[in-house]
Amino acid sequence: MxxxxxxxxxxxxxxxxxxxxxxxxxxxxxxxxxxxxxxxxxxxxxxxxxxxxxxxxxxxxxxxxxxxxxxxxxxxxxxxxxxxxxxxxxxxxxxxxxxxxxxxxxxxxxxxxxxxxxxxxxxxxxxxxxxxxxxxxxxxxxxxxxxxxxxxxxxxxxxxxxxxxxxxxxxxxxxxxxxxxxxxxxxxxxxxxxxxxxxxxxxxxxxxxxxxxxxxxxxxxxxxxxxxxxxxxxxxxxxxxxxxxxxxxxxxxxxxxxxxxxxxxxxxxxxxxxxxxxxxxxxxxxxxxxxxxxxxxAGKTFKLPLDDGIKSFTGFYNVTEFRLNNKVLPYAPDDTVRWQNMAFEKFNTISIGTAKPFKLRTDNKIRTTEYYGNIGRLYYGYEADTVKHILTLKNRADTTDALNLNYTAPSAGKFILKGLSPQKDSLYIVLNKVEKQYPLAIKRNANITD
Known part of the structure; x- marks a missing residue:
């Protein structure tokens, strides 16, 4: 040339x-x-x-x-x-x-x-x-x-x-x-x-x-x-x-x-x-x-929410007890009502693992949220009133889906949540934190303990 x-x-x-x-x-x-x-x-x-x-x-x-x-x-x-x-x-x-x-x-x-x-x-x-x-x-x-x-x-x-x-x-x-x-x-x-x-x-x-x-x-x-x-x-x-x-x-x-x-x-x-x-x-x-x-x-990305969550809450939790209208629902992998687990992110998101039917969402308006391209979990943005011990959960993709939960922490790594579901059913949920290391995080030379 x-x-x-x-x-x-x-x-x-x-x-x-x-x-x-x-x-x-x-x-x-x-x-x-x-x-x-x-x-x-x-x-x-x-x-x-x-x-x-x-x-x-x-x-x-x-x-x-x-x-x-x-x-x-x-x-x-x-x-x-x-x-x-x-x-x-x-x-x-x-x-x-x-x-x-x-x-x-x-x-x-x-x-x-x-x-x-x-x-x-x-x-x-x-x-x-x-x-x-x-x-x-x-x-x-x-x-x-x-x-x-x-x-x-x-x-x-x-x-x-x-x-x-x-x-x-x-x-x-x-x-x-x-x-x-x-x-x-x-x-x-x-x-x-x-x-x-x-x-x-x-x-x-x-x-x-x-x-x-x-x-x-x-x-x-x-x-x-x-x-x-x-x-x-x-x-x-x-x-x-x-x-x-x-x-x-x-x-x-x-x-x-x-x-x-x-x-x-x-x-x-x-x-x-x-x-x-x-x-x-x-x-x-x-x-x-x-x-x-x-x-x-700052450890942030515009693909995920920018607001910080409560640092002491961050982690992955098993739902060890779940009551709906004061009725205990034992764990079952195919139960579409019972919550299986919860994750509190380092940003202000709570996700709930459940077997309920999901519609896969790939529309561009939610590409920057957790909903895009996956099923199996409900995602809520949350605000925490640490004085009154109230969690306010709002679905970022569906503004009609919201709930308020009272929480107590009787011991380290344990939460008890009480409140009403969007269908006005009473909820009583016990969460226990799972300490877990992820090979993907270890490979990245970072230790993530939930």
Whole structure:
């Protein structure tokens, strides 16, 4: 790959012009949030923006076109329709331009195409960097795929969906997660600069191809999102398809084109371009990276609740006695009424093991809660009044499901809970703490005693 040259479109034909204009439209409509639901969502529920202003950067980074999240992240039909509509609009744009510019010379039209390609080059590069910067930083400071919680460590393997299981197994190995994040971050930085954009696109393709197949194989929910970024990365290389063919297949020397930025005649425009680029890099990489490092250092992740639980409560407990309406229900593994065990997390979540029937939930609105992709446990956020000894439990996914329990601690590691179920049945529950070490935690060079 010898010297670089300025990229010039040599007498582009109608098909080229249509594809170029269609590409600009596609890049714009997939990064600008046109869908009303984006503005109607509860940003604090989805992103915890209150008290964490840098999370607005994640709101922008994770804005998805309508076809990303529908049909479980696999709406290929919607994606193809979007491509087709962009082609039709691009074709209309090129046709109208041709009619208007019939009397203009070809050189003027080529100059216009060069400027349009430059805009396409900018839109695609920055959209990839916008989306991948979050994934990269959330892996470099591993908060995207956290280590399994107490509840998850005590959930049967068969109660996890494949996608959730993949996330948990990746979270078990922060070294691998950081390793993947470093490569994603390097590719993101390279793609931000014109002279290294080709290398960044090649790295991004290698990264995203494996991510796409992982999402297909594990049904992890962002299948189409990864394909979209893969498609954009490949689009950056289309201009050099012949050169890559000469290098890789014919083993001949070839020259990779350099996309020259638009020539700006005014000083304030040149300064503005530098300021905007520096601001993007500072906000989305350095500023966000600093706060994610702080988040990881505090042992937290946005995939789980941020509020702390009661430290002395944290642990896994067997339900040794369970009374419903003052009737003792002995333990039975298939009893759909009796609680089997409880886990108090280090954050403000209580989970209850039970054999009741569950509906597997994989909708995006609960991806950041414990409900996503698993069954076998009821999850409640809790608040504890340590003076009146009252636990207030609220289901984070179903606000109609709540209960209040009075608690006493007659001895260390033992709780007695009394209260009413959501069905207004009286409850009397005795909990005994189980001291247990987990091989997954030991392998991670951490001792977790519940």
């Amino acid at each position: 010898a010297n670089t040259v300025d990229f010039t479109v040599p007498n582009p034909g109608l098909l080229h012009r249509i594809l170029l204009r269609s590409g600009i439209i596609y890049a714009a409509v997939t990064v600008i949030p046109f869908v009303p639901a984006f503005y109607q969502q509860d940003f604090d529920a989805g992103f915890s923006v209150k008290g964490h202003p840098y999370r607005w950067l994640d709101v922008v980074s994770q804005n998805n076109p309508w076809f990303f999240s529908s049909q479980g992240g696999k709406n290929y039909g919607g994606w193809l329709i979007t491509l087709l509509v962009c082609l039709i609009i691009g074709g209309g744009w090129a046709f109208i331009e041709k009619q208007i510019n019939n009397d203009r010379n070809a050189l003027t039209q080529n100059d216009r195409d060069d400027r349009l390609y430059n805009w396409f080059f900018i839109l695609v590069r920055y959209q990839i960097a916008l989306r991948m910067s979050w994934f990269a930083i959330a892996k470099v400071f591993p908060v995207q795929m956290p280590f399994p919680t107490l509840s998850q460590l005590n959930t049967s393997l068969g109660d996890f969906a494949p996608g959730k299981l993949y996330w948990l197994t990746t979270g078990v190995s922060p070294f691998f997660e950081v390793f993947a994040g470093v490569f994603e971050l390097i590719a993101t930085v390279l793609i931000l600069f014109r002279r290294t954009a080709t290398l960044g696109a090649l790295m991004m393709i290698a990264i995203l191809l494996s991510i796409w197949f992982v999402n297909i194989g594990y049904d992890a929910g962002v299948e189409l999102a990864s394909l979209h970024l893969l498609f954009l990365s490949a689009a950056l290389l289309v201009k050099d398809a012949d050169q890559f063919y000469n290098i890789l297949i014919r083993h001949r020397q070839a020259v990779i084109s350099y996309i020259q930025p638009s020539e700006l005649t005014k000083q304030w425009k040149r300064a503005g371009r530098i300021v905007l680029k520096a601001a993007f890099i500072f906000l989305f990489l350095f500023y966000r990276g600093y706060h994610y490092e702080q988040l990881y250092a």
